[in-house]
Amino acid sequence: MDIDLRSIAIRGVFSAGRAARLGIDGTTLRQLVKAGQCHPLHRGWYTPYRPKNAREHFRLRTIALLNEYGDVAVASHGSAVVLLGLPTEAVDFGTAHLMWTTPDTRFEAFSRVRIHERLACEALPMQIETVHPAVACLQVGLGDPRSLMVAADAALRAETITPEQLVEAGQLLRGQRGLSRARAVIRWCDARHESAGESVTAFVLKLLGYALEPQFATGLRGPGGGLLRSDFLILGTTVLVEFDGLTKYQARDEEEAQRLLFAEKLREDALRDAGYEVVRLTWADLQNPELVRAKIEAAIARTLGRAS
Missing domain, CATH: 3.40.960.10 (VSR Endonuclease)
Incomplete structure (x- = not known):
C-alpha cells in the first residue's frame, strides 16, 4: 500500500476521522496497522511513526488525547511531565492523565485515561497544553516521591519552576492521597542535582x-x-x-x-x-x-x- 500517512499526521498523530476524510477507510487503516505502517495510540488515534520506547508512545498518546479534547483539557500528572520534556522515574506510562480547564467539571475515568477536576491558582496558572510544571511535579510525586524529585530537580535546573512554586503546588493539591509523603520531599529538591x-x-x-x-x-x-x-x-x-x-x-x-x-x-x-x-x-x-x-x-x- 503506497500511502504516506506522515503527510496527514499533525505533531506525529492523526485520527481515523481525518484519515477517512482523505479516503483512507477503516478497513485500509486496519491493514496499515497490520503491515506496521501505523500504530494505534488511543481509540480512533494513530501515529505513522514506530514509537522507540514506552515514553515516546505515552507522549504521542497524550498529544492525541489533547487533540481529541481540544481546549477543554490539558495534560496533567505524568502526561504533563513527559510533554514538558522532564525526566521520569517510576512514572506509570500505562494511564494518561488530563485535567479539565473549566471549573465544576467532574472527574472521569475510562480506558486507561483519567480526567481530573480543575486545579489552578493565580500563582500556578495552567499552561497552553499542561498544568503548571510545579503542579505536574507534585502530581507524579503522589504515586512515588522519587518521581517528584527527579522531575522537580530538572525543572529547577531549567528555571521553569521555583522552590516557592513547589510549596504552593503542595497547598493546591491538599487532601489528595500521597501528598504528605510528596510534600516531605520538596525540601530535598535541588537544582544542583545534575541528572x-x-x-x-x-x-x-x-x-x-x-x-x-x-x-x-x-x-x-x-x-x-x-x-x-x-x-x-x-x-x-x-x-x-x-x-x-x-x-x-x-x-x-x-x-x-x-x-x-x-x-x-x-x-x-x-x-x-x-x-x-x-x-x-x-x-x-x-x-x-x-x-x-x-x-x-x-x-x-x-x-x-x-x-x-
Whole structure:
C-alpha cells in the first residue's frame, strides 16, 4: 500500500476521522496497522511513526488525547511531565492523565485515561497544553516521591519552576492521597542535582538520614589541571559519593573508553591522596538502600581508622 500517512499526521498523530476524510477507510487503516505502517495510540488515534520506547508512545498518546479534547483539557500528572520534556522515574506510562480547564467539571475515568477536576491558582496558572510544571511535579510525586524529585530537580535546573512554586503546588493539591509523603520531599529538591541518577541518589541518601552537599568543590585540581568536584559530600565526613550512570562511561570506541576510565582512576587517586573516601553507587545499588548504607558506613569507618 503506497500511502504516506506522515503527510496527514499533525505533531506525529492523526485520527481515523481525518484519515477517512482523505479516503483512507477503516478497513485500509486496519491493514496499515497490520503491515506496521501505523500504530494505534488511543481509540480512533494513530501515529505513522514506530514509537522507540514506552515514553515516546505515552507522549504521542497524550498529544492525541489533547487533540481529541481540544481546549477543554490539558495534560496533567505524568502526561504533563513527559510533554514538558522532564525526566521520569517510576512514572506509570500505562494511564494518561488530563485535567479539565473549566471549573465544576467532574472527574472521569475510562480506558486507561483519567480526567481530573480543575486545579489552578493565580500563582500556578495552567499552561497552553499542561498544568503548571510545579503542579505536574507534585502530581507524579503522589504515586512515588522519587518521581517528584527527579522531575522537580530538572525543572529547577531549567528555571521553569521555583522552590516557592513547589510549596504552593503542595497547598493546591491538599487532601489528595500521597501528598504528605510528596510534600516531605520538596525540601530535598535541588537544582544542583545534575541528572536523574543524582536526584535518586540524593533521595536514597536523604532517606537514610545523611546530610549532603551536592556538587562539592574539593579545592583540588585533577591531572588535567581542572578543579575536582564530586556529586556529593556526606557532611561531617570526608566521604564523597559519586553516581555511576552508564552515560558517564559511554565512549565512541574502546580507545576512548580506556582513556576515560584511566582519567577517572587518576581523579579518584588524587581525591584519596587528599584524604577523601570515594563511594560509587549504581542504579542497582540505589534499589537496595541498606546496601547503600553499608557502603557509606564502611567508608566513614575507613576515614576514622586513618585519623586514629
